[in-house]
Amino acid sequence: MTVTRIGEAVRRKEDHRFITGKGQYTDDIFRPRQTHAYFLRSPHAHARIRRLDTAEAAAMPGVVGILTGKDLAEDKIGDLICGWMIHDIHGQPMKMGSHPALAKEKVRYVGDHVAVVIAERLDQARDAAEAIEVDYEVLPAVADLATATDATAALVHDEIAGNLAFEWHLGHKAMTDHAFERAHHVTRLDIVNNRLVPNPMEPRAAIGEYDSGNDSFTLWTTSQNPHVARLVLSAFVGIAPEHKLRVIAPDVGGGFGSKIFIYAEETVCAWASKRVGRPVKWTSDRSEAFLSDAHGRDxxxxxxxxxxxxxxxxxxxxxxxxxxxxxxxxxxxxxxxxxxxxxxxxxxxxxxxxxxxxxxxxxxxxxxxxxxxxxxxxxxxxxxxxxxxxxxxxxxxxxxxxxxxxxxxxxxxxxxxxxxxxxxxxxxxxxxxxxxxxxxxxxxxxxxxxxxxxxxxxxxxxxxxxxAPSQAVGSLGAGVGLWESAEVRVNPTGNVEVLTGSHSHGQGHETTFAQLVSDRLGIPIEQVTVVHGDTDKVQFGMGTYGSRSGAVGMSAIVKALDKVEAKAKKIASHLLEAAEADIEFKDGKFSVAGTDRSIDFASVALNAYVAHKFPTSEIEPGLKEGAFYDPVxxxxxxxxxxxxxxxxxxxxxxxxxxxxxxxxxxxxxxxxxxxxxxxxxxxxxxxxxxxxxxxxxxxxxxxxxxxxxxxxxxxxxxxxxxxxxxxxxxxxxxxxxxxxxxxxxxxxxxxxxxxxxxxxxxxxxxxxxxxxxxxxxxxxxxxxxxxx
Amino acid sequence: MPIVTMTVNGRPVSADVDPRTLLVQFLRENLMLTGTHVGCDTSQCGACTVHLDGHAVKACTVLALQAEGGAVVTIEGLGAPGLLHPMQEAFREHHGLQCGFCTPGMIMAAIDIVNRHGNELAEHTVREELEGNICRCTGYHNIVRAITEGARAMAAPVLNRAAE
Amino acid sequence: MALELTGSYELPVPREAVWEALNDPEMLKRCIPGCEELEKTSDNGFRASAVAKIGPVKARFKGSVELTDLDPPAGYRIAGQGDGGIAGFAKGGAVVKLEPSEAGTTLHYSVDAQIGGKLAQLGQRLVAGTAKKLADQFFEAFAKAVTEKAAA
Missing domain, CATH: 3.30.365.10 (Aldehyde oxidase/xanthine dehydrogenase, molybdopterin binding domain)
Incomplete structure (x- = not known):
């Protein structure tokens, strides 16, 4: 058993379950008594819902419930939010159109959520959705970006004039204009950055489950940042208080940004599970993903x-x-x-x-x-x-x-x-x-x-x-801090669990993070397990996006490892009967400087838990440390x-x-x-x-x-x-x-x-x-x- | 509902199914073999690739009833206990996967490529043959390497015993 | 998405006979591919339902049809909209013009339609071809029916 060093191309620890078909993605989870959700989506880009009649559909075989925007309002479920406030060129807050998880008066894009049908089987839910009668007053689409702010364009949100969320600028206009006036040569390009569909290979999915015994929810969802999802669903959408909502993002099949966001579907699955009193599962098909995953660029x-x-x-x-x-x-x-x-x-x-x-x-x-x-x-x-x-x-x-x-x-x-x-x-x-x-x-x-x-x-x-530093992004309008957390738990036998607020959905954190621990503590990489993606296990975290898991997530682990090492040194000093200042830690061994007396990491770990050989009035038993790291x-x-x-x-x-x-x-x-x-x-x-x-x-x-x-x-x-x-x-x-x-x-x-x-x-x-x-x-x- | 009977990963299975049940649904929902994934609904992505009577098929395009009497091998049926199939091993060794979602389909398709084209595969052959399998993570670079190396490893007689 | 389709057919019967057939719900119902229902609801209005399959999307469209710009026996405009449930919707119209010809009557049509929802998303590449095929099926059946009726 050897130590894995930083810089080594060590093979991935997580691969074994993926190459043997043992990965566990959200759709691979089957809950007892689970029902299936099918979202009725708008076929129109822009329409007012004049009438929504679910009576016939509700009587169809297998239907457990049909929910609409009205039910959402009845339960006081809040709108989905945008978590970064931009102030416009006039200092005014951006104009945020109301974004209910199920449409209220209007639908605003093809694929917008009109109603959800929950049934024993997915095909029954789909069949019932066919029977929902929606009377749409079709409104003009605003599909062309170039002309969307024209006076003749329809308003996507009735209250937002000119379809303009905000006008914003950065830099020095006068200085820039001045430089252009004096320029020897000016190169000018008209550029269209084309709109993209992220298309991670695993379509989004969610299972909401309500436990009436404890009045608490569990949501399995394809998320890059389960803690942020929980925070938003609790604090803003109002599904349940944070301590009554557990969010689990198990194996996630790629994200590329598109699984950062809090979507209507997972919101509805969590909420509806209490309404129908059974777990509610939804798995996007690719056609739905094209319509409803957030797109990019444009x-x-x-x-x-x-x-x-x-x-x-x-x-x-x-x-x-x-x-x-x-x-x-x-x-x-x-x-x-x-x-x-x-x-x-x-x-x-x-x-x-x-x-x-x-x-x-x-x-x-x-x-x-x-x-x-x-x-x-x-x-x-x-x-x-x-x-x-x-x-x-x-x-x-x-x-x-x-x-x-x-x-x-x-x-x-x-x-x-x-x-x-x-x-x-x-x-x-x-x-x-x-x-x-x-x-x-x-x-x-x-x-x-x-x-x-x-x-x-x-x-x-x-x-x-x-x-960036949380203070800096806060001053720019971010609704959250952008630090990361880590906890290093050393078990009595010397193996290690690292809990991280980062989330791996293809990036190989289970290997890279373990590699860091192996290098640092001098224990084989096989003795390190990385735990992520469960709000009940990891206290809080900001998730994975913006290429941040290494720079921020691993820095938090380093900070926690520093603390583990410091405490282990204290314990080792008692075990080796030497001054703490003389204890050196290298290659998994604590030794007394200038002597051949040493003790290995696993022995220190065991002693930390048996606590026989150090005064617990000075040193607490156990070896577990957490850290929050905020980038500078x-x-x-x-x-x-x-x-x-x-x-x-x-x-x-x-x-x-x-x-x-x-x-x-x-x-x-x-x-x-x-x-x-x-x-x-x-x-x-x-x-x-x-x-x-x-x-x-x-x-x-x-x-x-x-x-x-x-x-x-x-x-x-x-x-x-x-x-x-x-x-x-x-x-x-x-x-x-x-x-x-x-x-x-x-x-x-x-x-x-x-x-x-x-x-x-x-x-x-x-x-x-x-x-x-x-x-x-x-x-x-x-x-x-x-x-x- | 009609009864369908087939062999999956060497074991005989039989079940009552709705006639419209797809093979992939049958594998995932009836047999709980969730290693076979569904990545699209237009038979384009190949995440659901399994072997039916020795040939790669997209299990989203085959009805369970069409596999009546057939022999199906899924990702769970590769290798032997404690011993990976050489193609599985090659994907791990050459970092041919990231999120892992397309991987089972890729590996099943890869073995089928080797079965049809032999153990010495040119890069362009592998790239052309992978037309029906989409990966969004790897840029295919390492998948192509994994398949060419996995193909060679499949020729090795000892390891081959672990194959299906 | 929008769809435009024009064409013309030669029918070996007089213009009046064609006109009469074009206003006969039973006749239309028999000739419209997949038509399950075509009930007169007013002088010039019908309630209709039809099953259509475009590429991978099959749906039953329920909707209404209205005849306008009636100019007997020279032609009319037929306009309609159908709701295909989760498959999407189709709406549009066709201008039909009848001209006397040597063989009997030349029928010109010009369709302008829109489709949306899953139909547009999955079926759009096949829409033009399918629409042409449906038009051909309709007129083939219609020509046969009016000819038989005229001969009877």
């Missing part, structure tokens, strides 16, 4: 970059319209604001930045965080501009970036962030070497001889992870991705030939897991660039509502990736970690689109650059760059 942006005569960036000006959908989802308001505009400086030294953002309601599904959440949109703006500007002034895009990189740290940007550390040049240089940029022209000529267009694109991304700053992972691709102008098909990713994540705990995170992120980013796009028609019908019409990246859409790391140790947390979960998705779209625009010789290529789009452009280009 920005329309005009962006301008001002340059001086030497190619130095002097200012950046951005105007963005962000689609919020029909309701403000749990964290929706923070995405196009503090998670977006604060990253607009990219890796560059930009003296003046101004971003103006309009957040707009439409009759579409709510839009909220999706892998990267605001930061991919920012990177896309900055990196497309950088590439286009370099081309316009005739400078090599890599040289342009090198010229403008931030070199001195800490660096204060004009948009709040203080970058603590980085070496952007190092990642770019390493990526260029791995990608063999030198040989690109030769490969391009070879492609041209074969009638193909080859392009190369860079993306020098930066992100801000872990989220964001962390700033950064790096360079290079995409090289080839377009067949005859078919418009784009083939990615080479992908190089060089990332600086600070200290890497498990390179195998970290690389895997990057791979997945790249795939989602390539998906956005080449394949994926959620489309509503003018009536607000989702016409990309299944895997038949919404193109998910498949194995043959992607190459194998070439990976590299550079390292600047993060000074803001004890482990030097920066976070890796979102990097790929943040970097990739710009890299692909920079390569495609390079190959086609025009900047005007919309995402997703599907074969049809590319084919049309390739046809009209008289002299693409590849033929030069």
């Amino acid at each position: 920005h329309i942006t005009t962006a301008e970059l001002a340059l001086d005569e030497r190619g130095k960036i002097t200012a950046l000006r951005v105007k963005t319209r962000a689609n919020m959908g029909a309701y403000l989802s749990t964290f929706a308001s923070s995405i196009p604001t503090y998670l977006y505009a604060t990253l607009l400086s990219g890796q560059y030294d930009i003296p003046a930045i101004h971003a103006a953002v309009e957040a707009v309601y439409t009759t579409t599904a709510p839009v909220d965080a999706y892998r990267g959440a605001g930061r991919p949109e920012a990177t896309f703006v900055v990196e497309r501009l950088a590439e286009a500007a370099a081309r316009e002034i005739g400078m090599d895009p890599a040289d342009f970036r090198k010229k403008n990189f931030i070199r001195k740290f800490p660096h204060q940007t004009p948009v709040i962030m203080t970058y603590d550390i980085g070496n952007y040049r190092a990642s770019l240089d390493k990526a260029m070497e791995i990608a063999d940029v030198k040989g690109f022209n030769r490969r391009r000529r070879q492609s041209a001889r074969e009638g193909k267009l080859r392009g190369l694109g860079y993306s020098c991304y930066i992100e801000a992870c872990g989220i 700053n964001f962390t700033f992972p950064a790096g360079t991705h290079i995409c090289e691709l080839e377009i067949d102008p005859a078919t418009g098909r784009t083939t990615i030939c080479n992908w190089t990713a060089v990332d600086d994540f600070g200290v890497v705990i498990n390179p195998m897991i970290v690389e895997g995170q990057v791979h997945g992120g790249i795939a989602q980013g390539v998906g956005q660039a080449l394949l994926e796009g959620a489309a509503y028609d003018r009536d607000g019908q989702l016409v990309t509502g299944s895997f038949m019409d919404y193109a998910m990246p498949r194995a043959d859409d992607l190459p194998s990736f070439k990976m590299g790391f550079t390292e600047t140790k993060c000074p803001s947390n004890p482990l030097g970690i920066k976070g890796c979960g979102e990097a790929g998705a943040i970097a990739a779209p710009a890299a692909v689109m920079n390569a495609i625009t390079d190959a086609l010789g025009t900047e005007a290529v919309p995402m997703p650059a599907t074969p049809q789009t590319v084919w049309k452009i390739a046809r009209t280009r008289a002299a693409p760059r590849a033929a030069e």
Whole structure:
């Protein structure tokens, strides 16, 4: 039995249950006497409910209950909330439209919840839903983001004028405008950041169960942050007091942000279980997921970059319209604001930045965080501009970036962030070497001889992870703190349980966190178990999103381990009959400095519990410590991705030939897991660039509502990736970690689109650059760059 | 309701089912074999892939009654007690999974690829053959590696005894 | 989502006979694919129900049909809406014009319809094809029926 060190590519502890089919996802849980819920959803994008008649349906076989918005109101169940308050340019709070879990007077998007049918079997619930009569007064849809604020547009929420949730800005407008007036060259791009459907492979699910004996609820749900779900469902929605509501997020099959939010369905399952007196289970089918999971991205942006005569960036000006959908989802308001505009400086030294953002309601599904959440949109703006500007002034895009990189740290940007550390040049240089940029022209000529267009694109991304000090996010409007908790329980036999408020849904925490404990306590990784995802086991936590589990979650574990070590040293000093100051802890052994006297960790643990050999008046028995860790700053992972691709102008098909990713994540705990995170992120980013796009028609019908019409990246859409790391140790947390979960998705779209625009010789290529789009452009280009 | 009879993971099973019961429902809800997952409702994602009479099928597209008299193998039926199937082992060794939800279907599809294409698989063969299985986590990089390596391992005679 | 469909059919019977058939609920009911009910509720209004299958979505649509812009025997506009429950909805109309021709009558139609809900979500790629097929089925049956009736 050996110790696993930080930095080792140890294989994952959690894998055994997944590869043997023993994972336990929410839908794998069957509760005694459980019933099944089926949600009747609006087929209209926008309608007033004139009449809702459930009488016939209620009499159908197997039906246990049918509940509507009226019942919700009767039980005083509150609306779903948005937990990040944005104050607009006039200092007014954002306008939040009422968001009931079941519709009251109106439905506001196709898929909005009209009623829930609860029956013995799912097919019975579905059959009964057929018999519910709804008389809709159909209202005009507001499906087009560009025209949603026009005076002629219908109002999504009757009380919110112009469908505008808020207008917001960041940066210095006068300084920015001044720099543009004096600019030697201005590069301008109109950018649409296409709307995406997150599509984790496990659809959302929930089981609510009410225990009348104890007047308490249990909710199993597909959540990335069960404690936040409990807090919201208790404090705001009013399902039950916190201590009477247990939320369990068991194995969760991917989230990518979409399982952060508190949705109508889990709210209804919990509430309804008391109403019907039996457990209520709901599992989304994929069609429902397309309609009702919060979507991502969906920005329309005009962006301008001002340059001086030497190619130095002097200012950046951005105007963005962000689609919020029909309701403000749990964290929706923070995405196009503090998670977006604060990253607009990219890796560059930009003296003046101004971003103006309009957040707009439409009759579409709510839009909220999706892998990267605001930061991919920012990177896309900055990196497309950088590439286009370099081309316009005739400078090599890599040289342009090198010229403008931030070199001195800490660096204060004009948009709040203080970058603590980085070496952007190092990642770019390493990526260029791995990608063999030198040989690109030769490969391009070879492609041209074969009638193909080859392009190369860079993306020098930066992100801000872990989220920030709680005081700081509080001042920006966050409704919660963004610290993390941990508890390290050492058992009498010396093995360890780590309780964490982070939640793993593919990230491999059970391995990485255990690896940290193994390294630190000198015990084999097999003797460490990580416990998460249950509010009855873990006291509180903020969950997993924003690439925060390493930087914040593991830092909390480090803090708890510090305390465990300190106490164990005290105990060891009694066992070894030495002064506490002389006790050293290394490789799982406590020893007296300068002697050969030592005792191993397990013996100290046992002694901590038997408590025979130390005065319990001075030292409490037991060995269990908890900690809360609040980050002192964001962390700033950064790096360079290079995409090289080839377009067949005859078919418009784009083939990615080479992908190089060089990332600086600070200290890497498990390179195998970290690389895997990057791979997945790249795939989602390539998906956005080449394949994926959620489309509503003018009536607000989702016409990309299944895997038949919404193109998910498949194995043959992607190459194998070439990976590299550079390292600047993060000074803001004890482990030097920066976070890796979102990097790929943040970097990739710009890299692909920079390569495609390079190959086609025009900047005007919309995402997703599907074969049809590319084919049309390739046809009209008289002299693409590849033929030069 | 009609009675359906088949062999699942080597054991004979029989049950009364509603004729519209899908094979995947039968496996999950009647037999409680929840390793086979449902990731979509249009036969696109492959999370429900199992073997029926030695061939990979999407269990969401087969009625339980269509499997009458057949032999079904699910993820739970791979390997032997204490011994993983080489393809399971390869997914673990090469980090071919993250959230684990698509994994059972991937592994069942992978074994079927090896059965049809042999133990030496080119990367492009694996990528093309995985057309019917969607993974949202891994970007496929490590799945492709796991399958090519797992295919080779399946050729090893000793380990192969653990196979289905 | 919106759907537009136009076409024309040659019917070997005089225009008046076609007009009469187009106003005969029994005749229409027999010819409309999947039609289960077509009851006159007013001079120009009907209550209707029909079963339709579009791709993976099969549903019974219940709704109403109304005839407007009546211009006997040159044509009318038929408009309707149907609620398919959890499958979604369909609504729209068709302008039908009858012109005398050498063979008898040329029937021109121009359909403008919208569908929503699951139908649009899952069936949209198949809607145009299905609509054309349903129109063909209807007119084939209708041509046969009016011809038989004229011969009788």
